[in-house]
Amino acid sequence: MLAERSARHGPGTLRRAGAKVGQYALVVWAAATLNFALPHLAPGDPVQYLYGGESLGLAPELVDEIRKGYGLDRPVLEQYGMFWAGLLRGDLGISVEYNRPVVDLLLEYLPWTVVLVGVSTVLALLLGVALGTWAAWHRGKRRDAAGVAAVLVLDSMPGFWIGMILIAVFAVTLGWFPSYGGAAIDGSGLAWLADAASRMVLPGLTLTIATFGGFFLLTRAAMVTVLDEPFVRLARAKGVPDRGIAVHHALRNALLPVSTNVTLVLGSLLSGAVVVESVFAYPGLGRLIFEAVTARDYPLLQGAFLLITLGVVAANVLADLIYPLLDPRVRRAPARPAPKAVTA
Template identity: 40%
Template structure:
């Protein structure tokens, strides 16, 4: 599907890369170099063979191996998505449990109103507000760019995390608003179960009942949504990485589309699809670890 969708795009990729002023001879030479002069089935089979051998080709717009480009950019996107997911989980679980424990009271209404506002905010607009506040006014964090993870490149672990903090927060606040509402609903549903009344009758405090018994049973639907959200964070970094000028997979995909680099774009979409599948597999394994009923069925 990825190959067909990119192959059916209107226009000549070689003409787009070279510009309108390119001569027909130059366009034909680039078509031969990219293999665009071959039949689609032949190009498709050649691409599959390259995937099986780990040979992803050369990105025309960068004149560099695609595998090397993807490996370099993943070192930014994966930590960014992981940091955003960690912030999302902490905020959502805390706020969701807090709202459920105060169901119908002021705290519950306040959390639900704040979460509704968070859902309505576009992440890129929120990113601009964070830059204005923390970078321009307070000057606590850089407004963009990434110094690297090594001190040889002028960065380091702390500097790298500092550069990713604002982008991660811009991604996390919107996702946390969604997950907090789902956590609240799941916790409220579990609170009505019989085993909760049994735990209370044994003399356990409301806090112990909530965190030891209720939250674990409420995590099953929450974990499913967390897996989908992490996949969205991986594939949804295109806008945020462009706002903060981060050299990640999102910015790379934007540049590949702009340059009509089909070789790079095709392998980039396949990588994102593989990451989403891997995340969903991890979520299934986590659900089996949390729910003993799934292990018993196995």
């Protein structure tokens, strides 16, 4: 019987999965195409922007050789095909500023951003869920209103401004933490790890403050809704302690939208870390993008933008996969077979 049900409803599931894969593939194709168009849409000659061209005294023959090296002397459609052929081989080109493969640079800088964004997201999630639950439990009271107002004020502050305040207070005035860089000690070991952790405190705290407001407001809104549900009132009527109601009944259901938002925040923070990493000169992907913009390093920009797009798409795929596991209500019920026609 189970086999018959799986066979009957398998094609529908495959169609839905195929539609999702098609949507994400379309997003990746569009992002990659925009990356290809980036140097072509910029005003002027790309070689002029990358190397200065004849303005730096380069001979016309050398400018032509540079243009041939990047394939800019070929038709646009042929360049587009070469671009995709390189992507399929994992070749993102050579960085103009560093004169190194773009893939190697991304692999070198990406771990710093992954650690920074991961730690900041966990801290923002814990802080937002805890304070959001507390505010919802005291909804309608002055402490709730004061908490919401304070969070809205923090959430409205731009990340670079928060970072500058933290630098002024904790790095300049108090001298507790370094204000720039990733690690001043070469090599590895406990000393290197301690130095890297101390330099991650201020940028991590900046991202945490700039991010936790969303988790707070979402948790509070979900908790307020759940606390009015009949099963919560039934648990209170049975004499369940307030802590048990808040944690085991209300919070477990309120965390469903929050868990989905976590994956989306992970994707957006990859691009949002550009400003914060630039403020602290943190050697992550955001800092690499900033330097590529100032140097007009188009191959590096293309690779970084494509990596961010893949991160956002992966976060959305993870959200689509996790949410049905957390909330069985969103799973599609198997369709029942249509009733047979009754004939006279």
